[in-house]
Amino acid sequence: MKEFVAQLMFVKSAMKDIAKTNNLTDKGCSSKTNRSHVCVTNNYLLETSVYPREPQSLKELRALSSNHPRAAMGTAPDAGQFMALILKLINAKKTIEIGVFTGYSLLLTALTIPDDGKENIPYKNVQFSQIIAIDVDKSAYEIGLPVIEKAGVKHKINFIDLRIEELLTLLSSMLIKSITQNYHERLLKLLKPGGVVIYDNTLWGGTVAMPEDWVPERRLETRSAAIEFNKYLAADARVQISQVPLGDGITMCRRL
Numbered sequence: 149m150k151e152f153v154a155q156l157m158f159v160k161s162a163m164k165d166i167a168k169t170n171n172l173t174d175k176g177c178s179s180k181t182n183r184s185h186v187c188v189t190n191n192y193l194l195e196t197s198v199y200p201r202e203p204q205s206l207k208e209l210r211a212l213s214s215n216h217p218r219a220a221m222g223t224a225p226d227a228g229q230f231m232a233l234i235l236k237l238i239n240a241k242k243t244i245e246i247g248v249f250t251g252y253s254l255l256l257t258a259l260t261i262p263d264d265g266k267e268n269i270p271y272k273n274v275q276f277s278q279i280i281a282i283d284v285d286k287s288a289y290e291i292g293l294p295v296i297e298k299a300g301v302k303h304k305i306n307f308i309d310l311r312i313e314e315l316l317t318l319l320s321s322m323l324i325k326s327i328t329q330n331y332h333e334r335l336l337k338l339l340k341p342g343g344v345v346i347y348d349n350t351l352w353g354g355t356v357a358m359p360e361d362w363v364p365e366r367r368l369e370t371r372s373a374a375i376e377f378n379k380y381l382a383a384d385a386r387v388q389i390s391q392v393p394l395g396d397g398i399t400m401c402r403r404l
């Protein structure tokens with residue numbers, strides 16, 4: 149693949165912390181517990197810069213996903229808007245999406261990248277479309293699929309119903325830390341200089357910046373994996389990075 153952006157979503161179950169981040173705008177910031185810089189600015193930027201420009205199909209997909217028990221997993225619209233801008237800036241034509249859920253970032257990618265007009269020819273039973281989208285949970289993808297079809301961009305997408313560890317031939321018992329760092333190593337091999345990887349959820353519900361005793365016991369392992377991964381990216385001289393506090397935190401890496 150010559151040009152592509154790879155996007156990876158941390159693979160773990162939804163976190164209530166992320167739900168809190170995503171729901172701040174719905175609840176408003178007037179209660180004492182919500183009255184914070186983060187809450188008001190998040191609300192402001194969504195209302196001012198994001199919702200007025202969000203394509204109707206993305207609004208529809210977000211509405212369809214809102215009752216899903218793991219709705220908090222969905223890419224935040226402000227993070228999505230930023231991703232779409234990056235896709236345009238680097239003129240991405242091919243992408244890999246790891247972790248689709250109901251397809252918010254998948255649909256925004258399909259709406260953003262140009263249609264290459266090429267017939268997608270299967271190779272060894274795998275169809276190489278412009279967007280390779282991988283998720284272990286096909287049922288979530290099927291929730292958003294009618295909106296993707298209605299938007300007229302389904303032909304750009306090859307959804308692969310797969311556990312990513314199978315693709316990378318990793319043992320599923322490996323720690324998320326090693327899995328995520330392994331993704332990064334694999335993705336760097338595919339990227340040409342100037343190619344971009346965007347990682348979502350790198351603030352992991354804000355837990356990466358919290359003292360350990362604020363974090364619920366069950367989150368400690370994934371929090372420490374996220375902290376390690378952020379350090380790993382910060383120390384990786386092969387990429388230029390920027391970690392942006394939009395949504396649940398996105399880290400952009402440009403291959404040097």
Ligand SMILES: C[S@@+](CC[C@H](N)C(=O)[O-])C[C@H]1O[C@@H](n2cnc3c(N)ncnc32)[C@H](O)[C@@H]1O
Nearest residue numbers: 159222223247248249252253283284285311312
């Ligand atoms: C944070 S969500 C992705 C959000 C999505 N990009 C969006 O725009 O709404 C993470 C997704 O990764 C998937 N996932 C988790 N573990 C996985 C694995 N081992 N292999 C493939 N997909 C996995 C989950 O099923 C879930 O849909």
